[in-house]
Amino acid sequence: MTATIIAIPTFRRPERLRQLLTSLARMKVTDDASILIADNDAAGRAGATLAEAVRAGGYALPIEIIIVAEPGLCAVRNAIVETALAHPDMRHLVMIDDDEWPEADWLGELLAVQRRTGADVVGGPVYPHFADRKPGWVRETLVFRPESRPEGATGMLWASNNLLVMRRALDRLDRPWFDPRFGSSGGEDLDFLTRLHEAGCRFAWAPAARVAEWVPADRARxxxxxxxxxxxxxxxxxxxxxxxxxxxxxxxxxxxxxxxxxxxxxxxxxxxxxxxxxxxxxxxxxxxxxxxxxxxxxxxxxxxxxxxxxxxxx
Missing domain, CATH: 1.20.1280 (Monooxygenase)
Incomplete structure (x- = not known):
């Protein structure tokens, strides 16, 4: 494995995963990066099957695939962290969801802001992409409004769907890194970030590290x-x-x-x-x-x- 691991939890969204992998292959900066895909569907394995086919086709970056049999957000995120930490050369764990895709400068911007600030954790904005026509009321809700902050040191971060975490930050937390009590409710990433903040980790914001997220029709309501x-x-x-x-x-x-x-x-x-x-x-x-x-x-x-x-x- 390499210095930077891009981790993707996935569950029954192979076509979205394919788009994400296509986008990651076009990144301008890879910084000795590799990809870790954690499929949380032990029976169907649609994500793992897709990733195996992409890897066999000569993908631009190394791909490691794990199957997480225990269902739930916390189980798959904990498996990702454990797998990443097992690689002694890993310095940056970068998290992105399987229904997102980054701009070409995404990883380079996260790494650049981390180097400039010395932060333990760096976040970036997520922009909605509506599968159908965007409703007129979307501008009235923060749910679909990308976070806007100046570049550099910042206060609390709220989500893990566009996040770089240094190895030293993960080492500050006791296991499990993601509390299983949030496995069915969500909020496990907020709890994770809250504990990192309380452990003294420094946060930073990279506004140019942009990713887009699919918003299906059933959510645009x-x-x-x-x-x-x-x-x-x-x-x-x-x-x-x-x-x-x-x-x-x-x-x-x-x-x-x-x-x-x-x-x-x-x-x-x-x-x-x-x-x-x-x-x-x-x-x-x-x-x-x-x-x-x-x-x-x-x-x-x-x-x-x-x-x-x-x-x-x-």
């Missing part, structure tokens, strides 16, 4: 966006609750959630204002209810069976 905001409220609170040791911090977290809901409720009439981001206003209100639901012990099983409640230490 208001109902899906509201469900997504509900889930964000739940998973964000699950992560915060896990970090909130003691009854006092738990009460403070509940008080904060109630205050946010009150503020969002007061702001609801903004939906009627001309030019208001109406979907964001409604979505933030729904997200606030998701926070309270999580604090009451609820979880979301968008990715499988209901997750076990995440409790704060007492």
């Amino acid at each position: 208001l109902g899906w966006v509201m469900r997504r905001m509900w889930r964000i409220g739940i998973t964000d609170t699950m992560v915060r609750r896990k970090q909130a040791a003691g009854a006092a911090r738990g009460l403070a977290l509940t008080g904060r959630a109630v205050a946010i809901l009150a503020a969002r409720t007061v702001a609801l009439p903004m939906i009627l204002w001309p030019g208001a981001r109406r979907v964001d206003v409604a979505g933030q209100w729904v997200k606030s209810w998701g926070r309270l639901y999580a604090l009451a012990g609820g979880s979301d099983a968008s990715y499988g069976q209901p997750a076990a409640p995440v409790q704060g230490e007492t």
Whole structure:
């Protein structure tokens, strides 16, 4: 294996994976890179089969393929980290999802920002690409709005679908790197990044390290966006609750959630204002209810069976 491992978890999306691999082969900078594909479908193995065929056809970069039999986001991400760390020369683990594809400068930009800043973790923006015609209300929601930050050192990062992590950062965390309690709800990447931040890792942002993400027709709907905001409220609170040791911090977290809901409720009439981001206003209100639901012990099983409640230490 090589200094930079580009890791791709995949599950029953071989055509999207093919497009991603085609894009990766066109990168301007490879920096001694290789690709690690983790297929989370042990029965069908559509991703592994596609990757084997691409590799046999003389692909531009080395490809390693693993099968992760245990279902779930955390299982496949942990298998990726374990496999990558088993290669002593690995210095950068770069994460991208199987329904995305990068611009040609993507890897070069991530590496350049890491070198300039000395950061342990570098993130970049994700731009939506709608499979069908983009709805007119899309500009009103942060769900499909790429993050915009200046290049360089930055605060908290939120997702792992366009991320470079240094080996030294992974070594700061105890196993499992991705907490299985978030396996069916999502939020495992936020918990991972939160723990890295608390371990003293430095974060940076690479605005030119751009990737695009497919948005299928069933996600370009208001109902899906509201469900997504509900889930964000739940998973964000699950992560915060896990970090909130003691009854006092738990009460403070509940008080904060109630205050946010009150503020969002007061702001609801903004939906009627001309030019208001109406979907964001409604979505933030729904997200606030998701926070309270999580604090009451609820979880979301968008990715499988209901997750076990995440409790704060007492």
